Amino acid sequence: MPDSGINILFEGTNFLRLLGGLWVTVRISVVSVLLSILFGIIVGMIMTVRNPVTKALTRVYLDFVRIMPQLVLLFIVYFGVTTAFNVNLSGEVSAVIVFTFWGTAEMGDLVRGALLSVPKHQYESGEAIGLSGLQIYRYIIIPQTVRRLIPLAINLTTRMIKTTSLVTLIGVIEVLKVGQQIIETSRFTYPSASLWIYAIVFFLYFLVCYPISRLAKGLEKKWQN
Amino acid sequence: MDWLFLQKYTPMYIEAAGLTLRIAAIGILLSFAVGLVCSVVQQLKIPVLRQIVGGYIELSRNTPLLVQLFFLYFGFPRLGIMISSELCGIIGLAFLGGSYMAEAFRSGIDSIEQTQIESGLSIGLSKMQLIRYIVLPQAVSVSVPAFCANIIFLIKETSVFSAVALADLMYVAKDLIGLYYNTNEALLLLVIAYLVLLLPISVVSTIIERRLRHARFGN
Amino acid sequence: MAELRCGILSDVLLEIKHLKKSFGDTEVLRDLSLDVHTGEVIVVIGPSGCGKSTFLRCLNGLEKVQGGEIRLKGNLITGSKTDWQKVRQQIGMVFQSYDLFPNMTVLQNLTLGPVKVQKRSREEAAETARKLLARVGLAEKENAFPRELSGGQKQRAAIVRALILNPEIILFDEVTAALDPEMVREVLDVILELAKSGSTMVIVTHEMQFARAVADRVVFIDGGEIVETSPPEEFFTNPKTERARKFLNMFQFDKRKEEP
Numbered sequence: 271m272p273d274s275g276i277n278i279l280f281e282g283t284n285f286l287r288l289l290g291g292l293w294v295t296v297r298i299s300v301v302s303v304l305l306s307i308l309f310g311i312i313v314g315m316i317m318t319v320r321n322p323v324t325k326a327l328t329r330v331y332l333d334f335v336r337i338m339p340q341l342v343l344l345f346i347v348y349f350g351v352t353t354a355f356n357v358n359l360s361g362e363v364s365a366v367i368v369f370t371f372w373g374t375a376e377m378g379d380l381v382r383g384a385l386l387s388v389p390k391h392q393y394e395s396g397e398a399i400g401l402s403g404l405q406i407y408r409y410i411i412i413p414q415t416v417r418r419l420i421p422l423a424i425n426l427t428t429r430m431i432k433t434t435s436l437v438t439l440i441g442v443i444e445v446l447k448v449g450q451q452i453i454e455t456s457r458f459t460y461p462s463a464s465l466w467i468y469a470i471v472f473f474l475y476f477l478v479c480y481p482i483s484r485l486a487k488g489l490e491k492k493w494q495n
Numbered sequence: 496m497d498w499l500f501l502q503k504y505t506p507m508y509i510e511a512a513g514l515t516l517r518i519a520a521i522g523i524l525l526s527f528a529v530g531l532v533c534s535v536v537q538q539l540k541i542p543v544l545r546q547i548v549g550g551y552i553e554l555s556r557n558t559p560l561l562v563q564l565f566f567l568y569f570g571f572p573r574l575g576i577m578i579s580s581e582l583c584g585i586i587g588l589a590f591l592g593g594s595y596m597a598e599a600f601r602s603g604i605d606s607i608e609q610t611q612i613e614s615g616l617s618i619g620l621s622k623m624q625l626i627r628y629i630v631l632p633q634a635v636s637v638s639v640p641a642f643c644a645n646i647i648f649l650i651k652e653t654s655v656f657s658a659v660a661l662a663d664l665m666y667v668a669k670d671l672i673g674l675y676y677n678t679n680e681a682l683l684l685l686v687i688a689y690l691v692l693l694l695p696i697s698v699v700s701t702i703i704e705r706r707l708r709h710a711r712f713g714n
Numbered sequence: 715m716a717e718l719r720c721g722i723l724s725d726v727l728l729e730i731k732h733l734k735k736s737f738g739d740t741e742v743l744r745d746l747s748l749d750v751h752t753g754e755v756i757v758v759i760g761p762s763g764c765g766k767s768t769f770l771r772c773l774n775g776l777e778k779v780q781g782g783e784i785r786l787k788g789n790l791i792t793g794s795k796t797d798w799q800k801v802r803q804q805i806g807m808v809f810q811s812y813d814l815f816p817n818m819t820v821l822q823n824l825t826l827g828p829v830k831v832q833k834r835s836r837e838e839a840a841e842t843a844r845k846l847l848a849r850v851g852l853a854e855k856e857n858a859f860p861r862e863l864s865g866g867q868k869q870r871a872a873i874v875r876a877l878i879l880n881p882e883i884i885l886f887d888e889v890t891a892a893l894d895p896e897m898v899r900e901v902l903d904v905i906l907e908l909a910k911s912g913s914t915m916v917i918v919t920h921e922m923q924f925a926r927a928v929a930d931r932v933v934f935i936d937g938g939e940i941v942e943t944s945p946p947e948e949f950f951t952n953p954k955t956e957r958a959r960k961f962l963n964m965f966q967f968d969k970r971k972e973e974p
Binding site: 333336337338339340341342345346349350352353354428432433434435436438439446453461462464465466467468469471472475476479480483 | 553554556557558559561562563565566569570571572573574647651652653654655657658665668669672676678679682685686689690693694697
């Protein structure tokens with residue numbers, strides 16, 4: 271029978287420490303998402319260019335990122351780059367690099383899809399009423415693509431937050447790692463600590479991700495027409 | 496590049512890849528089962544069960560596999576339930592994959608137009624015949640690409656199994672890096688191993704997707 | 715011609731009495747009664763949203779009715795115990811959006827009903843299908859998938875899909891409304907030919923010329939009730955009611971300039 275292990279939360283600063291760990295998780299995700307959106311827009315536009323070389327390059331990039339587990343990419347940057355170039359990257363920096371590399375590919379593909387999804391007659395209608403190329407983008411194309419993109423970008427954010435849990439495996443002290451530390455130090459006082467702490471970490475992730483995915487779904491529905 | 500190292504340790508990777516594949520296969524099959532049950536419950540709008548399924552899907556989709564695994568592997572023994580690493584991986588994968596498969600099934604069923612059902616009814620098909628000849632074949636053509644994407648996604652997700660002491664590919668790579676500092680070689684083999692595992696699946700799924708697109712939309 | 719056929723074939727195939735249908739609080743059909751005789755062609759016309767499509771769907775059990783009754787050859791089919799699967803084999807229906815099954819070839823689309831529902835032999839069904847396909851000018855399309863056909867071809871195949879079950883009566887729900895103008899004719903010709911060969915049909919359409927040519931009786935529905943039932947010549951040249959006159963006037967254009 272589990273002892274009243276939930277009390278471990280109120281022991282000292284344990285809960286605050288967990289929240290601090292969660293903040294690291296969120297920080298890595300937010301920075302990576304913002305960078306991914308920025309680079310993703312550029313890569314996405316490059317993807318729509320009808321040039322066999324850029325097409326092939328972006329294709330290989332996208333496929334590689336889609337096939338390789340994020341953890342492998344983390345290992346490559348954290349262990350591989352460090353040894354190969356003799357630089358010392360912290361776990362957090364490695365994580366941001368990897369997640370941005372991954373997110374840019376995903377975001378780029380979303381931007382490409384959104385751009386191509388605007389029907390040709392939308393451009394033509396813009397021309398027909400005498401808009402310039404820039405005006406067509408400003409008033410017709412961008413508003414339509416942005417509505418398609420925002421829910422998808424938000425979705426990518428939740429995926430990013432979930433994937434951030436991996437960084438504990440390259441030594442970043444985030445929520446999962448903090449949880450482990452708490453469990454270790456209270457091994458004798460709270461034998462059931464691991465059950466409670468992991469359950470709490472589980473729900474912390476849920477509490478962060480669930481509202482965000484609801485938001486994405488809501489926006490998607492709202493903007494469907 | 497240390498060729499001897501590559502030669503010496505490749506068999507370890509092959510063995511680990513076998514383990515990854517075996518657990519992934521079982522986990523994915525279970526995901527299909529869980530997903531099918533969930534989507535049936537949702538389609539038939541069975542009260543109570545439907546809410547439970549809804550809750551499960553949200554929980555599963557909004558939490559990372561790694562945390563799910565830690566809870567199973569380190570938390571559950573405190574309740575007196577010991578779960579082996581392998582079983583843990585399988586349960587975790589099925590828990591995660593079930594919700595993704597349920598969504599894939601749902602998207603397929605949702606894609607069928609009401610008029611198709613009515614056409615079927617108007618030639619006197621029974622409910623079972625309607626499902627067998629109209630709903631399933633059409634739903635599958637929409638769901639299969641999603642299934643393929645999920646399969647790739649789930650195999651990728653197995654890379655965290657090393658965290659619960661499963662001797663998978665990541666585990667071997669980490670071990671070798673820690674033991675011999677042959678980081679480049681260990682990582683190269685790791686990348687190759689995942690490429691060998693996933694590239695064929697990816698290529699096949701692209702082909703299937705194109706075929707199905709053609710079959711359904713003719714382009 | 716119309717009177718002649720009505721005069722000879724007096725037995726009632728489909729008997730509709732005081733039909734009522736509403737969606738929530740909106741009454742779509744109120745107290746609608748009509749007899750369809752064997753061999754008769756009824757054309758139902760009326761403004762959009764008047765309930766004519768709903769009427770057709772009620773006859774085929776796709777919509778539940780709230781009141782009144784429908785009898786097919788004297789048997790009540792609006793009861794709670796109606797075996798619609800059986801009834802629908804006798805009441806065929808063709809839809810506006812053709813809706814061939816995209817996962818099957820034309821021939822598979824046609825033989826599905828006969829083989830799976832009516833348990834006819836595959837060979838016989840295929841042979842009948844080929845004959846009927848030839849009759850609607852699609853002889854060489856049996857192995858094509860629906861996506862390879864034009865709208866008009868799809869709709870002709872959809873008519874055959876209903877026909878092959880040997881229904882007592884066929885319902886047509888605005889079958890040309892989704893077609894390009896140049897394909898309307900080929901579909902209407904098929905229906906005209908069916909009318910000549912004595913099929914019983916209830917046709918909802920917006921094609922006035924066609925209605926005039928094919929109908930034995932024109933039923934004008936407005937606001938969920940039958941406003942007027944007349945032989946086509948009479949209806950189109952001298953409608954009895956003001957509402958019908960107004961409706962028909964919408965299809966008339968005055969000349970911009972007076973002729974000298």
